[in-house]
Amino acid sequence: MTPSSSQQTWLILFASWLIAMISTLGSLFFSEVMLFPPCVMCWYQRICMYPLVLIFLIALFSNDKNVFKYAMPLVFIGLFFALYHNLLSWGILPESAAPCTQGVSCTSEYINWFGFISIQFLSLSAFALLFILLLCLKRKDTK
Amino acid sequence: MKKQWIIISTFIALVGLYFAGSYVYQNADHSLKDEKTVALIRPHAFVLGNPNAKTTIVEFFDPACETCRNFYPFVKNIMKQHPDKIKLVLRYAPFHKDSSVVVAMLEAARLQGKYLETLGVIYKYQDKWASHHTPNIGLIWAFLPEAGVDIEKIKEDMKKPEIEALIAQDIADVKTLGVKATPEFFVNGKPLLKFGYKELQALIESEL
Numbered sequence: 001m002t003p004s005s006s007q008q009t010w011l012i013l014f015a016s017w018l019i020a021m022i023s024t025l026g027s028l029f030f031s032e033v034m035l036f037p038p039c040v041m042c043w044y045q046r047i048c049m050y051p052l053v054l055i056f057l058i059a060l061f062s063n064d065k066n067v068f069k070y071a072m073p074l075v076f077i078g079l080f081f082a083l084y085h086n087l088l089s090w091g092i093l094p095e096s097a098a099p100c101t102q103g104v105s106c107t108s109e110y111i112n113w114f115g116f117i118s119i120q121f122l123s124l125s126a127f128a129l130l131f132i133l134l135l136c137l138k139r140k141d142t143k
Numbered sequence: 144m145k146k147q148w149i150i151i152s153t154f155i156a157l158v159g160l161y162f163a164g165s166y167v168y169q170n171a172d173h174s175l176k177d178e179k180t181v182a183l184i185r186p187h188a189f190v191l192g193n194p195n196a197k198t199t200i201v202e203f204f205d206p207a208c209e210t211c212r213n214f215y216p217f218v219k220n221i222m223k224q225h226p227d228k229i230k231l232v233l234r235y236a237p238f239h240k241d242s243s244v245v246v247a248m249l250e251a252a253r254l255q256g257k258y259l260e261t262l263g264v265i266y267k268y269q270d271k272w273a274s275h276h277t278p279n280i281g282l283i284w285a286f287l288p289e290a291g292v293d294i295e296k297i298k299e300d301m302k303k304p305e306i307e308a309l310i311a312q313d314i315a316d317v318k319t320l321g322v323k324a325t326p327e328f329f330v331n332g333k334p335l336l337k338f339g340y341k342e343l344q345a346l347i348e349s350e351l
Contacts, residue, residue: 010146014149014150017150018153021153021154021157022157025157025158025160025161028161029161029164029165032165033164033165033168033169034168035336035337035338037323037324057150060150061147061150110323
């Protein structure tokens with residue numbers, strides 16, 4: 001039995017909301033509980049991620065496929081900053097090019113799980129997954 | 144509807160996980176592990192107070208850092224309240240540009256037995272030579288005579304390879320211990336989790 005179209009929509013929206021929720025609580029855990037000071041780049045990505053919790057939640061309750069229009073700009077901008085931030089921490093871009101010379105350095109490494117998972121990598125994964133999920137939603141809609 | 148319950152219970156589970164996680168984290172033992180305690184105290188580090196005291200405060204500081212200057216009298220005052228019970232180990236975390244030059248000056252003054260005097264003068268005039276986070280090392284020389292040091296000798300001694308090695312060791316230890324900001328305090332190997340005067344005092348008192 002294949003799930004109906006509206007059920008698929010619901011699942012995609014639920015997965016998106018779950019990712020936004022985990023990212024939001026996770027980033028709050030890093031800064032409020034573990035007390036890692038967030039750098040400027042982190043704040044730009046937070047600005048894009050936090051509203052998505054509410055946007056996806058509302059879309060979830062009304063099973064709203066149109067959420068693509070409202071969520072995609074935030075996801076896209078967040079993805080851009082996350083990509084930029086990761087390029088900085090991988091050393092592909094020089095840090096002097098980053099707007100964070102004052103305060104907390106954007107290439108400080110607070111966590112390192114399995115040798116490659118940093119906080120900025122978690123952020124990039126979350127935005128990339130949301131990007132893919134939203135594209136799935138859009139494709140399903142136009143089919 | 145069933146779906147709404149899935150959403151609500153997921154929400155409650157995640158928020159619950161957050162608070163349970165913070166409870167566990169705050170009550171966990173954050174003392175440094177064996178391999179890191181070596182990096183905490185090195186024999187070359189300057190020690191203040193009773194060297195045999197039970198309570199050891201390790202402070203990583205940067206002579207150009209304003210907060211370090213503000214904490215210095217605070218920590219000394221706590222030590223005065225508990226005479227002979229605390230020792231303070233001073234380590235360097237020269238994060239500002241050219242801070243390691245100031246550290247070299249300090250270490251050169253130590254060879255003349257004027258370490259604390261020099262540190263006092265460097266902190267006292269910090270707003271003059273390091274205003275707005277841009278240290279101007281050249282200005283320090285004018286203030287140093289107040290510490291009663293032989294300036295020509297300092298200029299000579301600063302170049303010593305021992306001092307260079309000491310600074311390199313401290314910078315390596317800063318990395319090992321994950322010190323990200325100054326001042327960073329460790330009391331008997333326990334890091335100060337939440338930064339602040341009250342928090343530091345509480346941590347020290349719990350280790351007395």
